[in-house]
Amino acid sequence: MSRRVIVVGLDSAPPELLFGRMLEHMPNLRAMVEAGLHGPLRSCDPPITVPAWQVMSTSASPGRLGLYGFRHRKGHSYAEAWTPNSYSVRLPRIWDVLARHGKRSCLIGVPPAYPPKPLKGWSVSCFLTPPNAERYTHPADLRREIEGLVGEYLFDVKFRVEDRETLREKLFEMTEKRFDVVRHLATTKPWDFFMLVEIGVDRLGHAFWKFFDPGHPRYVPNNPYERVADEYYRLIDRRLGELLELLDDAVFLVVSDHGSKAMRGAFCINEWLIERGYLKLDQAPEGAVALDGASVDWDNTRAWGWGGYYARIFLNLEGREPRGVIPGGRYEEAREELAEELRTIKRPDGERMRVAVFRPEELYPAALGNPPDLMVYFDDLDWRSAGTVGHGGLYLSENDTGPDDSVHSMDGIFVLYDPTRRYARRVEGASILDVAPTVLELMGVPAPGGMEGHPVGLLGKQEVPPRSHGNEVRPTKPAQRSV
Structure with missing residues (x-):
């Protein structure tokens, strides 16, 4: 049976936080964890935003995509480099496969998404959008709809700065506006697949990790930003709860492209x-x-x-x-x-x-x-x-x-929540390559040849009882591969 699927991407969200100390501040995520499938999601090598979101969207490794980070050497030059854009990915992504089967997608902030490419559906560009870009949506007139809703749309914040107070204000503003747009499009457009990426989770870690983590080598007790992570994750959870109420027929995947941790x-x-x-x-x-x-x-x-x-x-x-x-x-x-x-x-x-x-x-x-x-x-x-x-x-x-206070780590998060089914179990060994095949299976669409991942096991389904609260779950880390 084909289902509508929404992927909520939290860039850099680490399982140690979201399945650990933050879960008490996130009742909606906690309910999803308890009723659904959850566990660590192994990222790609390297665990970097670009290429990781496209690895997730294509189920192809960075080598096949030819993406090894945010910038790439141009040929064999000593100094010239290039930055990936939306046309750098030539393998079919989830939404490309779905379009072949007549299904419509809505995408917000899935990098690299600039310049916006035509697709069967609607899209809003990502944090790589240049300042004052005139066109950042598909179709182009979607921009007027967005700006009529939230005013100036914020793609990113300047996070490598000393002025943490201004940064904090802009970070929360950006995320609130993003979810305002998500809510609007999710409830007004006739989509089959929806995917959003919130880059603010990553920016929170880079800018504030040493303020909220006592284990950080530069942590200072009783600083003014000690609760900023709790507050930000509460914001994410509140907006997630709104979507759960509004989209009670959709299967939710909450995922991250990689984790994060204190920088030594x-x-x-x-x-x-x-x-x-x-x-x-x-x-x-x-x-x-x-x-x-x-x-x-x-x-x-x-x-x-x-x-x-x-x-x-x-x-x-x-x-x-x-x-x-x-x-x-x-x-x-x-x-x-x-x-x-x-x-x-x-x-x-x-x-x-x-x-x-x-x-x-x-x-x-x-x-x-x-x-x-x-x-x-x-x-x-x-x-x-x-x-x-x-x-x-x-x-x-x-x-x-x-x-900069944080670095990336190999494990992100994976949560699959179906409001009509109960899984109530932890999964081990899930890979970022497995997300696209899982989405396609949920939507009743065959995965094309060449995908490197496999659907995460969806066995053991039961009818869902009322939501409840349980204990924290702490993931284990697979062994690191090396040459």
């Missing part, structure tokens, strides 16, 4: 490569600068890295890079030598870091586009990668791109 610091990957003789500068910079702004001696450089939640390492290969120095016949040997050295990196206290080094072709069925030669996670992603140089050391207590 940033490891200066290019400073380390300089120390080890892999990266050569003509002269040391005066203060911290991006590698693009430094004077790099490419004729004597063997490798360099990009910053972010993980390090992307590129080898300067002869015949591939414009001024490559590593002979092509030594590529695999050079890559393995560097990988072994990376695994010896230590923390500031002298203890060895847990460094996971990945080769893209070993992670994915295919590694298309412009993949790095090596992908590196520092200390289970507790440490960011800092790509800037000129710090005079390997470790930073803060992000090198601005104030």
